[in-house]
Amino acid sequence: MSVPLGWLLRRPELRLKVLAGTRHQEREVTWAHSIELADPSPWLGGGELVLTTGLRLPEDPQARHDYVRRLADAGVAAVGFGVGLSHGRVPAELIEAAEEAGLPLLEVPLRTPFVAVTKAVMERLAEQQYEGVVQASRIQPRMTRAALAGGAQAVVRELAVSSGTHVAFLDSEGRVRACHPPDAAVPALDEVTGQGPAVRAAASVSSGPDGVVAVQQVQVGPRAHGRLVLVADRPLTAVDHLLLGHAASLVALEAEKPVRVRDEQRRLNGTILRLLLEGTIASQAARDHLVEAGFPSRDGVRVLALEDGSPRGTLAAVGEALDERGLPLFGAVLDGAVVVLLPAGHAATAQAVVSELADRQKARPAAGLSAVHELGDGPAALAEALSALSAARARGGADVVHFASLAGQVLVTEPHTRAVLESLSVARLGPLAAYDDANDTELLASLRAFLEHNGQWEAASAHLGVHRHTLRARMTRVQTLVAADLESAHVRAELLLALTVWQGSGAGGDPPTPPAASA
Template sequence: MEPMTATVRWLLGRRALSLGLCGGAAGLDREIDCALTSELPAPHEWLSGGELLLTTGLRLPDTAEGRHRYVRALDRTGIAGLGFAVGMGFDEVPADLIAAAEEVGLPLFAVPLQVPFSAIARTVLDRLAEQRYDQFVRASRTQPTMTRAIVNGGTAGVVRALGDAIGQTVLLYDDGGHLITARPSHPPADVIATADAILGRERGSSSGVSITADSAVTVQRISVGRSTFGHLVVVGVTPPSDLERVLVGHATSLLTLEHAKPRQVAAEQARVHAELLDLAASGTVTPAMARLLDRAAGRDGRVRVVLYVFATDDDAEQGAEHLTAHLEEQWRAVFVRTDGREVSALVHGDDGVGFLDGLRGWFRTPGPDGVRVRGGLGPAVAVTEIAASARGARVAAGTAPDGELVDLDTERSVLAIGGVRSGLQGAYAPRLGPLLDAEHADLLTTLRAYLQANGQWEAASRAVGIHRHTLRQRVDRIERLLGIDLADARTRAELLLILLAN
């Protein structure tokens, strides 16, 4: 439903008033915010724009040039229209006044003698009251929709709901000025450039509206006390209306609550999200689950699984905390799961290794007590296909040396090709069967380290944590059990690919 407005066109349509347009039809859609009477020779000095000015012409300039200046000054002020009473000082609206109004596009209409100015003012006031009530009703209907959006869609859901409600571009930035989400999903580059420029100037203020040559940009800070989490930016053709300001304020409140939710609520939400990720990684995604998992998707609607493998369970717990904090700082929905030494999470489908660079310094802590971890990124998929991305992340992590996060898709690895990976996985049991029982678990670990070290005894023994003589004894046992010669480079390459794919 279109919002009701008080325009000059609407006012002239009130048949009971018998108002007749004389000139300035180009401005009939100007909005009226009040109606008043003035007989001042220069009324523009006391106006601020949006007024419907009513006059009898008692002190109208005598010359044509003076009347042109009179109309031009009113137009520059931004009034909605000019009503001229006929039958008192003038029997008809002066022709030079009509010509001036037509020239600048200022609506000029005749008011019959029998129609009092108060009737026009009352009609406008009634319309404005209806408009305010209509805005109140629309706000009362839209606010619950936005509240439900934060529950079902997180921050991106609120941004979508606000953009749909006000019909303008809505952008959410983190405190560093990075775009988190938007409605529409991919705003034009010039709109983003305008928002970025305004945000750069207005970041220190709590809120404000900036007018450019072709847009109005509203910036609303999202903060609690002295802590700022980000900024909500609305870009439209005109400044926000009262209704739009109410809805922007409501969205800001919801985003603040979402980002600064009580610790207990955040912990419960994290637990539920971890269970959802666990189910999705195993291949179970119901429609209800998909709606919640969509909160982790990027603007392309896709997600990727990132998997980290730590040396110890304690390191994994700390790694999960760092990963959670990193996602929260970026206004991301947190789907993080810990399983022993493994930590997995959902990131946007268009995220790469660079998005997780903020964690590298912690992962690469030097020294004997440093954190040992390797990681992998799975392919970008729809939330219903998270299991496939989880499998890809595990393969990528298997190829990574300590301290590195591997993205097989960007590295164009053959392991990223589904058919190749399936074939290698099918060869796992036939080629490595004798090492797959629990009795020989240490031999499987030794084989992987030896192959990844390219047959270098010193590097392999350090990776496993055993003496090189012990390593030689284990390699001999592996060769006897599998009936192979690990001195052969092709054999080593085949076995390494099989291990990496599983």
């Protein structure tokens, strides 16, 4: 706690007058101290307003300069010189020396007792202390509610926002488990995280060019769960330390929380997710719950759908992977798939989670990811994720399939429509495949080029590397074999869909078996 020097100067009842160092009135006074020693510097700690009547002030001008220099070197905030007792006015040498040293020098009139100045400083410090207690009493309940709703990540966020600092929770191995702001680069924090396992000191504070760093051990009895680190670009206040200690206690409680309590929280989150994806919960109510849980949803959300042999086990593994990234789990098992809510900017997280599951289970699960949606678009996001999951199944569980990458392929990925199209492809394309096999022709390839080039003879023939008359002859044969009019847009669309499935089946497995060619 400290009192700005300018605040004291604005107190009319003190009648203080600045004689030197007028450009340094922003200095902070930590205490007001009356002392008449010839050299008081050994008894000063810095930040004091030194009050003196000059009773022991030397007569020699150089000695008076040295007196001021020693006070400046001791780090005092200012000097208040009382006139009317030993000196009728402040000596000119003191004013000159104070101006040279950049040390504020105040004239204290005879009718202003030193005790009045000291009392003003003490009362203001007491007011600040009380204001700090009130401020902390308002913040602590918010931190507690955040802990109940969102665990360590929510506590870290609340502490960082309330104090205007950077905060991180490091586990016992020195890994960052939660931080806020999530993407801020803080050199001082990098130094702490590089220290590895948690140190034994319960609490420590250090300062350097990159800021002030306070470290609080997160511990319950003999069990240390890590460290809570707060990095600020200003000196820390008593309120900062009080909130840091409270946050460390809440994080420790979260670390000690029984598994069944944590599972209950996840079940509640899963219920919220189901309601959100069904569209039966107001988006604002869902957003409030997400915010309290420490889930960033301001920029929208994505839905990740995974399929594995053990949905419940997969859901638990996803929860552990998200915990390591400081994200709460909002997941549920729907339609035999594990469905998980992710923030908009975490597409890479989806891929990382699937990769970790593959490493743990020795098999890569099929996974589909929706586009970014507002909270009110839950049903649409779920439908997209499940469509992308269907495509992932067809591809044999490769990398996460993004719904946005399925343009022109959605019908192919849906099981029911795919079954219809596969039947169509056998009926329409089977005769062409059989003819090609029997006669060493390229009717299927020619039909594909013709359709994909929108019936443009020159473009399609150039793609195939044949003359357009050759292509025309082939298409006449195709029209005969499929028994349909290729001039019809409906026929062309039907054949193109059949070709898409035929090609898709070839990419993901064996193509539909065409009927044998007739003699």
